[in-house]
Amino acid sequence: MTKASGRRSRRPTMVDVAREAGVALSTVSRVVNADPTVGAEFARRVQTAIDTLGYRPDEQAQQLRRGTSRTIGVAVREMSARNPLMAEFERGAYASGLTVFAASTADNEERERAVVLSMARRGFDGVLVEPIGPDHSYLAPEMAAGLAVVAIDRPITGPATDAVLADNAAGIRMAYRQLADHGHTRIAYIGDHERIFTARERADAFRACLRADGRPVTDMVHPGETEQARISEALRAVLSTESPATALVCGNVTTTFGVLTHLAAEVPRDQRPAIVGFDDFPLAGLLDPPMTVIAQDSPAMAHAALELMTARLAEPERGPEWVTVPVRLIARGSGERGPVVA
Structure with missing residues (x-):
């Protein structure tokens, strides 16, 4: 953008x-x-x-x-407030003399395509994309015509592009090991739908953790739509068995919110599982107990994306580059609890 x-x-x-x-x-x-x-x-x-x-x-x-552009500008105070990657990218871009115009794709494939193509055909030099759909071949002609494209958080499927990714697998391993080290042997995963690259990487990494410890995978991994009904159904499946899960890894912040909503409504406080969530959020430290999370380094990801974009603009023929940014565990309390004794 x-x-x-x-x-x-x-x-x-x-x-x-x-x-x-x-x-x-x-x-x-x-x-x-x-x-x-x-x-x-x-x-x-x-x-x-x-x-x-x-x-x-x-x-x-x-x-x-x-005589009309059919385009409306949006200039509001905090469009990027809920997207730390975008906020950091904006700051760096403006400091580098670049102007940023942003539009939400609302996790909709057709809207993403319309937004990106409109930017390309309005003469934008580059587009930063958080990919949604499974096929981005529509970008190939635009890239051949000179559009610089950098994917962030997820890679683009189709034409080879620069990309900045978080170390999803390492983050899941950290979350799993934190819970296992506190005595948990029944750890379940609740995550996003595996059609999404990040969700697929995280679910696969969790399965690998279970297998490495010789623990069963069946019924312990629950990816799917991040809707409250689906998340609640998955939680009932792992918490209402004869050998219930005593700990949970949540695959993203939306899943974490869904899990917390269900536990608050249906599970007594003294029977709730330990939790580690993927993605930090502003109020995580104010919960009871405070939420242990795997935090992505948004400033580093945004900085890497901006470097790739400026390099691509300066040297259009250079080969595509992927940058993987490390994540870190922030231990606050929810993931440091031992198994609840029935």
Whole structure:
């Protein structure tokens, strides 16, 4: 989501398309603007040239013709307040002379695609993406035309891009070992849906921890949608058996909130399991007991993303680079409790 100056590949223009198709510039313009009076053969030649060159219409030029941009700016006080990665990236970008325009994708694949393509076609130099969908091949033509893309938190599937990731597996191992070292042998995992890269990495790492200790995996790993009903169902499954879990690892902060909500409503305080959550949050230290968490290093991730973006803008042909940022355990109390004796 950056706008900057620097050396980059030249995007093909309508002049290039006209030359490739062997038609007048006005014919290309009519095809791009879906003029139905263009002859079929001319339209075919223009479309072939567009596909060959990877041409994408310039939305700014179209705005001039329409007299309207169909774009609304949002300038509010704390858009990034709930996203520490974005807050840190903004700070670094502005310090580097870059302007940042952000939009939420709301975990929706189609919205992500529309937002990213709109940014690309408005002439943005780079886009920082927290990927959602399983296929980002739509980015390939934009990247070939010079768009710098950096993925953060999760990698992009499709074209090879720069990426900044947290060390998810190491974080789960820390959480599991913290609970095991406090006497827990029945440890369960409640996490996000495994179609998401981070959720898949964390669930797989937890399974590996169980296997390494010779403990059963069946019925102890519960990934799925981060909806309260699903989380509550998973908790009942691991807490209501003859050998209930005495400790939990939560796969992300949304899952942690769901787990805490269920325990507060249905489980007496003196019977609640020990918990380690993945992701820190502002009020974690004020809970009773305070929440032990695996904390991602948001400033380091944002700094790495900004470095990759500026490097990509300066050297578009460089090979893609992945940076994995370490995480850390913050022990506050909820993960340092021994098993509840029935």
